[in-house]
Amino acid sequence: MKLYNYFRSSTSFRVRIALNLKGLDCEYASVHLARGEQREAAYRALSPDGLVPLLDLQGVPEPGLLSQSMAIIEYLDEVYPQPPLLPPDPLGRSRVRALAQSVACEMHPINNLRVLKYLAQPLGLNEEQRAAWYNHWVVQGLLAYEQRLRELQAERAARALPPARYSYGDAPSLADCCLVPQLINGRRFGLSYDALDIPLTLAVLQACLELDAFRRALPENCPDAPPV
Amino acid sequence: MKLYNYFRSSTSFRVRIALNLKGLDCEYASVHLARGEQREAAYRALSPDGLVPLLDLQGVPEPGLLSQSMAIIEYLDEVYPQPPLLPPDPLGRSRVRALAQSVACEMHPINNLRVLKYLAQPLGLNEEQRAAWYNHWVVQGLLAYEQRLRELQAERAARALPPARYSYGDAPSLADCCLVPQLINGRRFGLSYDALDIPLTLAVLQACLELDAFRRALPENCPDAPPV
Structure with missing residues (x-):
């Protein structure tokens, strides 16, 4: 491949x-x-x-x-x-896909390189306006993501299950594959997560980054990344 | 439900x-x-x-x-x-999902109501600039969609299969569920498809709109649509 x-x-x-x-x-x-x-x-x-x-x-x-x-x-x-990167049951699968799509359809597309470039030219927005644009969509998206995680934790608590370690359950899923790059990207754009009330989301990030599979995939660990 | x-x-x-x-x-x-x-x-x-x-x-x-x-x-x-709305084989499923996502991740999110509203306020873009924005992303996306349909038709031709009636094969799929609303939405924004070289895409639209399932789902046939 x-x-x-x-x-x-x-x-x-x-x-x-x-x-x-x-x-x-x-x-x-x-x-x-x-x-x-x-x-x-x-x-x-x-x-x-x-x-x-x-x-x-x-x-x-x-x-x-x-x-x-x-x-x-x-x-x-x-x-x-x-x-597996998706759970076995249809409802669980739909939950994981919805989390992934909340990143892939609501946050990322509005903020990728080509959109930000178009805002600069031809639209002529300055850096501050572009940063406000980026933050607007990502903050809104992350707060919704956090709320979904909260609901999923409440569902688990109702079934006497301990809190999930990752976005959905105790193993990384398609949702985490989408969430982590979004969070890492946001850091590069200067987004401060400390000011946001998203503790569950940040705990998932930390749990993922403890895994070699996520760390090796980080931008700075890629062959085309500029030398540090 | x-x-x-x-x-x-x-x-x-x-x-x-x-x-x-x-x-x-x-x-x-x-x-x-x-x-x-x-x-x-x-x-x-x-x-x-x-x-x-x-x-x-x-x-x-x-x-x-x-x-x-x-x-x-x-x-x-x-x-x-x-x-079924997805084919049985993994490669076919990935093709249908990719077509669906090319609408749902590359075209729709950049042009939905909340984004267009943000362009108006706070960004203060006028109607012409907003229309140019809309057209830019949708035209680019539809030309890519057409190119993918062309490649899929070529693959079918190589296997001596007749042209597909829908985006993928002879039955409507998840891809058509995403494509048709995008095309109908574009019409509302005044996008003229005649000027675009997307014959395969438009043939799929026509085939879909011959089906009752698509026609009943049209915006104007919904209970909350304003009376004509």
Whole structure:
């Protein structure tokens, strides 16, 4: 397998975590977004929208070029079921997918590189306005995420279960693959989580970052990251 | 079941289509977004992010309040497998999910009501700038969608299969549940598809709108739509 990705791309980061959790080896192909490599003809031939990540299965177990991070992770989970990244029951699966999508559909798309660039040019917004934009959507999204975690903890408490260690239950899931990159990205944009009342969300972040699979996937640990 | 939704909401529209395709009866609960009902305490108690749609299972087959349209549709597909909204093979499933997510993660979030409102206030963009914003992301997204359909048709041709009638194969899928509301929404914003080179995408739209399940889900056919 070969993953076309970029060290700072949150969506690439999601797939790197999933590959690591599954223990899958994968060649790292850098597409340098800041240098515009995603717009070059060679990459556009692979990805019509010029987006990363893109997973080339290279025939293992079948030929295929997969796009969209959540779809890639669900494919990996179906083909390599251990350890599972979704719970076995439909309701649990819908909860995990909803958490993942609350990041992937409500927070990330409004704040990715191409949107922030458009705000700068042609819209001419200054840095302060762009930071306010970023914070507005991410803060709103994280407070909702926290509220969902609170509800899930209450459901567990009602069944006499201890608090979950991760977003959903005691093992990392698709939801954590999406949450952690969003939180790490927010830090880079100077978002201060201390001022937000999101203790459950931050506890999940900490639990995830204790795992080698998450740490190895961090932007700074990627081959295309600039040397420290 | 009870669906909290709004006639003009594209994400609500997706779930209405899926419910119709599955032949499931569902109570329609209107949350009038333009009047701000999603911000009222009664709804916020159900939905921490104040988003529609929300599906209350009401104990059938289990208690549960489900959020995020794609997660809801996958739940319905797992619990009510006929007719399937995802193909049986992992690669096909990843293709359908990727098409759905190319709408749900690349086009819709950047253009939904709350984002367009923020562009107006506090950012102070005029109507022309907001229309240019809308068109920029949707046109880019639809051209990429068309390119993916072209690739899928080429794959089918290589296997001596006739062109697909819908986004993926000969039955409507999760991808069509996402595509059709996006296209209908774009029309409302004055987007002219004739000027775009997206014949395969428009053929899928037409095929879908020949189905009662899609037509009944149209905004104008919802109980909270204003009388014509």
